[in-house]
Amino acid sequence: MPIVTPVTRLLDINSPIIVPPMAGCSGGALAAAVTAGGGFGFIAVGLGYDGTGRDTVEGFEGQLSLTRSLLNIPASPAPLPIGIGFIGWLLDLPGAPGPTLLNIALENRPKAIWFSFGNDLGPWIKVVHEFNEKIKGEHKILIFAQVNTVEEARKAAVEWKVDAIVAQGIEAGGHGRSAAPLLFNFIPALLQSLPSPHPPIIAAGGISTGSQIASLLALGASACVVGTRFALSTECLYPPSHKSAIAKAGFGATVRTLAYDYAGGTAMWPEGINGRALRNKVYESLEGGASEQEIREKFLEAREKSDEDYIICWAGVGVALFNEEKPAEVLVRELHEEAVTTLKATSEKFAGST
Structure with a gap:
């Protein structure tokens, strides 16, 4: 049974489940599998697919070709039924391949492009609007903007004229605003504050079950x-060590900090942005008073020894x-079925209540 919402209509999908562009995880295989399952998957651009922490034109084009192959889509300019995600500050970085990668993405005509974490995403969003004007009538690339505050959401809706707003709560893994609101407060705040009509709101942060999806809908x-x-998932590009750590994680296992960016050499995020990761000795080093350089050195030394701590x-x-661990296509269907079951059960539970 499909779940019909403004976003599922916008993307022409059966399930309101979106798998985001996660650096080091979301490649062509994951995006294709999610889309094949009825949801919508993204390829991440900016920090590599092979553990190097950087993207190349060849690597990105390889992921796009893989997606086309898995979904049996002809070569460009045939549109791709997936999304591609870009990090704003990496697009801004002088000498980096970001603008070239964005042009490659546009020429491949994905269904959506997701922008996040920029000091000013407006110029990059304008590039997509201009490309859409150029190919008017052939295909429209939808624009998603990730936000952490009501003010950012208002700017995305009114000034940038995006097609969908991704509202990220503080519960989210990976990077986000250190002072972001709780998701269950953020969604109502946006619905009350944004002018009508406004782009549909997509909830992000700490969502792992179908019942959570139902409650947010x-x-x-x-x-x-x-x-x-x-x-x-089977298709995620994370190495076995990371997947094992995720499988073993319990409640309270994550921490929001810049320690992991110090370790990875990526502490260039916009002001107020940090990351949520599994707590381990990297974070303990920061708690113990280690400097940014010391954390980086300990991490590099441990990586040489394959130290999973x-x-x-x-x-x-x-x-x-x-x-x-399960195949992504299976996960989409299981989460969707659980969401449908929860929505039906809730409706039946309170039917006739006064």
Whole structure:
């Protein structure tokens, strides 16, 4: 049974489940499998697919070709029924391949492009609007903007004229605003504050079960981003050490900090942004008073020894709600069925109540 929302209509999908562009995890195979399952998957751009922490034109084109092959889509300019995600500050970085990669993405005509974490995403969003004007009538690339505050959401809706707003709560794994609101407060705040009509709201942060998806749809979200659950999917590019750590994680296993960016050499995020990851010796080094340079040196030394106590494993607060690796297509269908069952059960439970 499909779940029909403004986002599922916008993307022409059956399930309001979106798997985000997760660096080091979301490649062509994951995006294709999620889309094949009835949801909507993204390829991440910016920090590599092979553990190097950087992207190349060849690597990105390889992921796009893989997606086309798995979904049996002809070569460009045939549109791709997936999304592609870009990090704003990496697009801004002088000499980096970001603008070239964005042009490659546009020429491949994905269904959507997701922008996040920029000091000013407006110029990059304008590039997509201009490309859409150029190919008017052939295909429209939808624009998603990730936000952490009501003010950012208003700017995305009114000034940038995006097609969907991704509202990320503080529960989310990976990077986000350190002072972001709780998701269950953020969604109502956006619905009350944004001018009408406004782009549909997509909820993100700590979502790992179908019942959570159902509750957020009831709260007013039009779709849900499910990230960490798909980090433990067959198609995720994470190495076995990361997947094992995710499978073993319990409640309270994550921490929000810049320690992992110090370790990975990526502490260039916009002001107020940090990351949520599995707590381990990287974070303990920071707590113990180690400097940014000392944390980096300890991490590099541990990586040479394959010391799994020092890995960088991004994860949201919902990481404790699952422990089994499954194919992404299966996960989409299971989450969808659980969401449908929860919505039906809730309706029946309160039917006739006064």
